[in-house]
Each structure stands twice: as C-alpha cells, then as structure tokens.
Amino acid sequence: MKKLFLISLTLIGLTQVGLSAIVQxxxxxxxxxxxxxxxxxxxxxxxxxxxxxxxxxxxxxxxxFGAGGMNDGSSSFYNFDQNTFYRVDEGQFxxxxxxxLDTSINALGYDITSVxxxxxxxxxxxxxxxxxxxxxxxxxxxxxxxxxxxxxYTPFDANTYGSNTxxxxxxxxxxxxxxxxxxxxSGVDSIRFTFSAPEYGVISGAPGTVIRELDVYxxxxxxxxxxxxAMLCVVSALGFFIRRRFFDK
Numbered sequence: 001m002k003k004l005f006l007i008s009l010t011l012i013g014l015t016q017v018g019l020s021a022i023v024q025x026x027x028x029x030x031x032x033x034x035x036x037x038x039x040x041x042x043x044x045x046x047x048x049x050x051x052x053x054x055x056x057x058x059x060x061x062x063x064x065f066g067a068g069g070m071n072d073g074s075s076s077f078y079n080f081d082q083n084t085f086y087r088v089d090e091g092q093f094x095x096x097x098x099x100x101l102d103t104s105i106n107a108l109g110y111d112i113t114s115v116x117x118x119x120x121x122x123x124x125x126x127x128x129x130x131x132x133x134x135x136x137x138x139x140x141x142x143x144x145x146x147x148x149x150x151x152x153y154t155p156f157d158a159n160t161y162g163s164n165t166x167x168x169x170x171x172x173x174x175x176x177x178x179x180x181x182x183x184x185x186s187g188v189d190s191i192r193f194t195f196s197a198p199e200y201g202v203i204s205g206a207p208g209t210v211i212r213e214l215d216v217y218x219x220x221x222x223x224x225x226x227x228x229x230a231m232l233c234v235v236s237a238l239g240f241f242i243r244r245r246f247f248d249k
Contacts, residue, residue, distance in 0.1 A: 013122040017037055020149070022184065025176040026106065027066065028155040036075045036118055036212060038174045044073025046215040047110060048099040054110070056130040064090065064208070070097055075118050076211040083121075085128075086195060087208040095209075099216070100190045106220035109140040109187040113178070113219070118212040120172035121170040129209045130170040130198040132192070138190040145192055148185060156201050187221050 029037040036042070048071050060067040064081055069084040076082035086095040091223045120129030131153040136145035156171050177184065198209050 013097070020179060020181045023178050023180055024149070024151065024153075025178070026153045027174045029172045030170050031172070036120070036172050036174070038172075039075045040119060041074065041116065041174070041215075042075045042118060042213050043116075043215045043217070046217050047101060047112075048214065048216045049073050054102055054106075056100040056102040056104075058097070058099045060084075061092065063092060064206075065093065067097070070211050070214045071099065072211070074221065076249050082212075084211040085121075085206075085208055086211075087206055088197045089207060093195065093210070095195040096192065097195075097214070098190060098192045103140060103189050107140070108117070108221040108223065109189045110218045111186045111221050112137065112148075112184045112188050112216060113182060114184065114193070114217045115177040115191075116213075116215040116217075117175045118214075119174075119210055119211040120170075120212065126171040127154070127198045128208055129156055129173045129207075130154040130209070131173055131175050132198055132209075133193055133195040135177065136192045137185045137188045138192070139185070139187040140189045140213055141187075145190070149177055151177070157199065188218070190214055191195070 028040070031037050043049065043051055045052060048058070050058075050068060050071050050073070055071075058071065058072070064085040064087045065080045066082065066084050069082050072082055074082040076217065086092040103109055115135060117131055117133070119131050131151050134150045135148040137148050138145050153173060153175055155173060193214065195211070198207070
C-alpha cells in the first residue's frame, strides 16, 4: 500500500514536469537589400537593450566589430557599428555575451518569456547567418548558470547554395525561443549567450557569425499573493502529516 502511494506521487511529479516544453521557431531569408525581413520584430525596449532600466550591466568577449550591436535595438543590414561580428579565423569562438539584469528594485528577478536572435550579413559568406549558440540563465540567490536551451540552426551551407561567397547574397536568419507554458525561466538575474563557430564549406573571405540583434522579453517576477503563500503552507503541512501518518510508524 505504501509503495503504491509513493509511485503515485512520482507519476504526478513527472506529469507536471512534462507539461513544460521549450519551442524554437526558425526562419531564413534571401531577400535583397533588407534591413532584415523581420526588422519590425526587433525591439529597443526589451530587458537587455542598452539603456533600459532593467539592464544592470553587460560584457562580451572581443568581436571583430561592435559588441554593442547585439543589444542596441537595431538590425541595420550594413552598418558595422550596429552589428556584432565574430570571426573563426581570428580565434574569436567560443564567443560569450552576458547580460546582468537589475535587481535593485525587482529583487526577485525576472520571468523570461521569450528570446529572439537575428543574424546574417548583406554581401558576404552565407554561413554568417547560421545560428549555433547556447542560452544559460542565473537566478537570484544562485551564482552559477543553468542551461536553458541550445540553438543549432544552420539553413545555409555551400552544398545547398553552391558557393559560400556569393556577392550580395543577402542571407538572414531569425530564431525565437519560447515555452508552451508562457515562461522560460523565473527569478532570473542574468542571461548568458555562448556562440560556437558556424559550420561552413568553401573557405574564402571571412568565416564567422554576424549577430544583428538579441532580444530578451519578460517581466519582473511577481511577489506571491497571500493566498498562494497560504496554499503552499497548507500543502507543506499536508505533506508533513502524510509522512508522519504513513511512514513514521
């Protein structure tokens, strides 16, 4: 009887965990002379955008140009200062960008609801639009980072498109990361992106990754309502009673 009870609790826990799943939505484009086909989606007011009160500080390993291009609210298609370029042949991978969120007012951290990344360049190697990176989060009270998801989206390769160095190739990509429950992570105080070198075939020009913009959406983690706290206390007390009743005899 006691064993059956334990199994039931375990199955309930697994069912609850299984309800949550991260969903990645991917897109690519070869449209000509575009600020990016998804420029209307680029935000200048997301959690990590430069100048936002929600961003406490940021840091990044040294790119070929413009570390600030990752969170400046722009997806300009040819302005060096508004894009971030990491090069394979200059040993710039893995490349890391970290964004610390402000918890001086929002002490419980932030609920992250989605992450979007925009990559690609307007006239160079097509693999610069491929997206290979991980997203990690740190939560309030925990110094380390936990892996949230891994992105491996490589729509452009020399075998498919014939050449890695098409002039004016206009290769762009967009990835959106979300969760079917609506929240990717709660209590977050820092988010870290680690980019790995993109796969490429014919080597000519400048192999690497051009990051046009990173957007992180969310809101301050809410203080639990008194009713929720009371319910938690009841559940805890019930669990304690069950343990005493069934297992401490």
